Amino acid sequence: MRQVDPGIYPFWFWNDHLDHDEIRWQIGEMSAQGVQGFFLHPRQGLGQPYLSESFFSCVCVAIEAAESHGMIVHLYDEYPYPSGVAGGEVVSGRPEYRATRLIQRAYDVSGGHVRLQFPKGHILGVTAHRIVDGSPDWADGIDLRPHTGMSLDQESYNETGLTAYNQKRYFASDPTPTLEVELPEGCYRIYASVQAEVARHKYWDHFVDVLNPDAVRRFLTLTHERYHERFGDKFGQSIATIFVDETRPGWSTRIPKAFRDRYGYDLLSHLVALQDSEHPDHLRISFDLYNLRYELFCESFEKPIAAWCEQHGLGYSGEKHALRFDQMRYQDVPGCDPGHTKVGARSDMYGGDARRNARATASGAYFYDKQGALCECYHSMGWSATLQDAKLVGEELLLNGISYLVPHGFFYTTHGLKKHDAPPTFFFQMPYWPFFGRLSDRFSRIWEQFRDTWIDAHILLIEPESGMPSKRDHEIYTETQFALLSRHLEFLMADVEVLRGGTITQGELRIKDLTISSIVITPTRMMRPELAEWLRDSEAQGLDIVRVDRNSDPTEVINSIAAEGALAITASNDTHRDVRMVLRKRPDGSCVYFMINTS
Secondary structure, eight states, rough: OOOOOOOOOOOOOOOOOOOOOHHHHHHHHHHTTTEEEEEEEEEETTOOTTTTTHHHHHHHHHHHHHTTTTEEEEEEEEEEEEEGGGGGTTTTTTTTBBOEEEEEEEEEEEEEEEEEEOSSSSSEEEEEEETTTTEEEEEEEEOOOGGGEEEEEEEEEEEEEEETTEEHHHHHEEEEEEEEEEEEEEEEEEEEEEEEEOBBTTTBOBBTTTTOOOHHHHHHHHHHHHHHHHHGGBBBBOOOOOEEEOOOOOOOHHHHHHHHHSSSSSSGHHHHHOOOOOSTTTHHHHHHHEEEEEEHHIIIIIIIHHHHHHHTTEEEEEEOOOSSSGGGGGEEEEEEEOOOOOSOOOOSSSOGGGGGGGGHHHHHHHHHOOOOOEEOOOHHHTTTTOOOHHHHHHHHHHTTEEEEOEEEEOOOOOGGGGGGGOOOOSSSTTTTGGHHHHHHHHHHHHHHTTTTTEEOOEEEEEOOGGOOOHHHHHHHHHHHHHHHHHHOOEEEEEEEHHHHHHHHEEEEEEETEEEEEEEEOOSSSSOOOOHHHHHHHHHHHTEEEEEEEEOOOOOHHHHHHTTOOOOOOOOSSSGGEEEEEEEETTTSSSEEEEEEEEO
């Protein structure tokens, strides 16, 4: 793919019937304010039919205008989002490609006659467990699947008979899975698992099963191949990357067989354990399914799209939930989407998973040798957002290692209802637009100082997502980051794949450009065996392993770390805790310090 300089590359929302002259004028406006390029983002309100010839004629005009201004074009692979459905065309008339979800419900009932209706869909399992001393008896389940069937309970009446002798008709419809059974005396909890189609999706009604390789191939054919057919000679030149947005795996008809093949036991007979956290096998079953979904998603979605992009000279960029930190290795420019807070609010850049964590995404880009990390920022900050807000958010993203800012978004139009699509727009509709170039210049100067540098971290914080962290675990992980930031300790995130790439010498981990003195790990519900083994072996070799558990105060634990490279900042009050600082190192050993005040 083409090497792209750090800069501002907004989502340009194509949310109206597009005019060629207007396209050229808006690109000229962006260029005049120092915007280096843009993502062509088909958005709700688009007038031209998506991926039609009239649509592609507008894309052609935009590419030519960008080239005339020396700007970079990035494609966006969906209309509007999340990625995978080609504006709905992938699943239109193709029910075998439609996404499904696993719905699990529990019902407490008494013995005797029981009739229950379940969510609409395919019944995967129904089991009753007697309640003993307030808890289900897991050893004595009753399979109720034979007692379920479909019930048509939506009654209607029409006067539209088939003959001249009768015009009155009674109908029943709306098939609903229904249980009817006589249970022995006692109290029971009934667990039902249903595979249901994803319906009433906010844009297309149905979504796509991204664990189905055939569906993903159809998506590539309908989207990527169409762009390549028309603009392939621009790939790697004026067109740099294509953006994938928010895609994540759900349930799939592939899962039961793949689960048995992978783990040697039947998932469908263990659905109760998956559902109830009190079941003794809950974590084991959940962890096996979590890892299987990751493997299937990489196999069916990440690898084919990454391979297609590499084959055609197009960078693979975007942001989506990563089930594991190492999922970012598939993208040329991994991304995240925090940066939605205004001046005075607590930063949202240190969320629990990599998609919502700027430091984690930048860490992935560094360790996996990507050309940079991006952030889809400024989403839904409202019409009161100012350039001051944009400056603070942008500077904190740069401090955390983000190379490409992707403002969400630059609106083609704000007419009518379209102004309410996750505002603001930071484009020409705003009164401060004539001054946007000063913000662009400010960021460019910072990026120039950061060129060929890296965050000189002495601490690695284990990214927890592969351990299925609970909500509370995510909170502890976030608070641990704020504790590190308030102490001005340099840190990056890593996983076991990254850790295995280093060597331990005299109690320190040497990895890439870094000398790591401490590994910090926060709680998760499970731990990958590979990580547990690495931590055990490394601690035996003298590496400092710092554990933050659910009962400890992250600030007190971090205060106990004696790390090299910490910058001491003192003040007459606690305002120094609101100062964010980063130390970046150059190959010649010199350093760059960058500070901002977030208060």
